[in-house]
Amino acid sequence: MKRLKLIALFLFSALTLQVSAQQKKYAMVIHGGAGTILKKNMSPEMEAAYIAVLTQALQAGYAQIKAGKTSMDAVEATIHVMENDPHFNAGKGAVFTHDGKNELDAAIMDGKTLMAGSVAGVTTIKNPISAARAVMEKSEHVMMVGAGAEQFAKEVGLEIVDPKYFWTKERWNGLQKAIKEDSTKAVLDHGSKKSELLGSKNHDYKFGTVGCVALDKAGNLAAGTSTGGMTNKKYGRVGDAPIIGAGTYCNNETAGISCTGWGEFYIRNVVAKTISDLMEYKSLSVAEASKIVLDKVGKMGGDGGLIALDKNGNVAMPFNTEGMYRGTITTDGKIEVSIYK
Ligand code: ASP
Numbered sequence: 001m002k003r004l005k006l007i008a009l010f011l012f013s014a015l016t017l018q019v020s021a022q023q024k025k026y027a028m029v030i031h032g033g034a035g036t037i038l039k040k041n042m043s044p045e046m047e048a049a050y051i052a053v054l055t056q057a058l059q060a061g062y063a064q065i066k067a068g069k070t071s072m073d074a075v076e077a078t079i080h081v082m083e084n085d086p087h088f089n090a091g092k093g094a095v096f097t098h099d100g101k102n103e104l105d106a107a108i109m110d111g112k113t114l115m116a117g118s119v120a121g122v123t124t125i126k127n128p129i130s131a132a133r134a135v136m137e138k139s140e141h142v143m144m145v146g147a148g149a150e151q152f153a154k155e156v157g158l159e160i161v162d163p164k165y166f167w168t169k170e171r172w173n174g175l176q177k178a179i180k181e182d183s184t185k186a187v188l189d190h191g192s193k194k195s196e197l198l199g200s201k202n203h204d205y206k207f208g209t210v211g212c213v214a215l216d217k218a219g220n221l222a223a224g225t226s227t228g229g230m231t232n233k234k235y236g237r238v239g240d241a242p243i244i245g246a247g248t249y250c251n252n253e254t255a256g257i258s259c260t261g262w263g264e265f266y267i268r269n270v271v272a273k274t275i276s277d278l279m280e281y282k283s284l285s286v287a288e289a290s291k292i293v294l295d296k297v298g299k300m301g302g303d304g305g306l307i308a309l310d311k312n313g314n315v316a317m318p319f320n321t322e323g324m325y326r327g328t329i330t331t332d333g334k335i336e337v338s339i340y341k
């Protein structure tokens with residue numbers, strides 16, 4: 001009898017463990033940029049607005065997954081919400097170059113096929129993430145830049161806008177401030193500890209690049225990133241976001257990854273692909289691999305964060321800044337959104 005009880009207890013615990021493991025399976029993870037994001041500098045209204053749009057973005061992507069659509073559809077739908085919302089440095093509300101322009105970068109990658117698409121330095125495409133997807137699906141190329149990418153987007157029927165569409169007062173003021181404080185260095189739009197160390201006091205711009213990784217019902221991963229880059233960046237500067245392997249990468253065998261932070265450091269460390277490689281060749285978990293690579297970025301002087309989601313639905317969301325706008329949704333629809341450390 002005692003033995004029976006023990007067996008029953010064992011089975012019950014095993015079942016509970018399995019259920020809680022299942023509950024922890026994530027369908028999507030998103031970020032809205034990492035930086036000097038402190039609660040003391042955030043008004044309750046602003047905080048509520050961020051939480052609302054992050055939630056809305058997760059819901060938009062999750063609706064696709066629930067409807068049996070692909071992870072690519074989920075990533076695109078999620079990023080549309082954030083590109084269209086001026087709170088984030090992507091699409092409307094993108095930061096300005098030194099010359100007062102909005103030059104946007106975006107990338108998307110399919111973990112099943114390892115197909116990828118990206119655009120860089122575009123100024124008229126309303127939703128650069130869709131242009132990145134079009135490059136992947138409707139051209140024989142991976143990356144298109146500037147006027148050519150814009151022409152292509154027009155040809156495939158994407159919405160083209162006047163560059164003024166991206167203009168926001170907040171970002172414009174951000175540029176003026178950055179130019180005044182630091183006329184020679186580009187700084188992260190949302191502020192950065194290291195950029196402060198380098199002499200910039202530009203830590204009031206707590207808005208960021210956006211990214212999403214999704215896992216669909218068929219078990220396929222997709223990852224995407226969209227950004228305006230860094231405030232006060234030089235003409236033609238391209239960050240990590242549209243560079244496959246640096247700011248964006250996805251492989252069903254390992255994970256989907258989207259980065260945010262000081263792009264130059266992410267490019268030099270080939271961050272996203274290195275995380276995937278550590279998982280593929282060294283059998284590290286998504287959390288271990290993400291931590292190792294982000295630590296390296298930090299040691300070199302780069303700051304930021306990243307999101308990663310593996311094929312089994314495990315997430316990692318490390319960052320070495322004060323905060324990172326981020327959120328997850330489990331396969332059964334439970335949403336969690338966070339901003340601070
Ligand atoms: N990584 C982006 C870039 O360097 C900036 C950001 O994440 O906010 O272009």
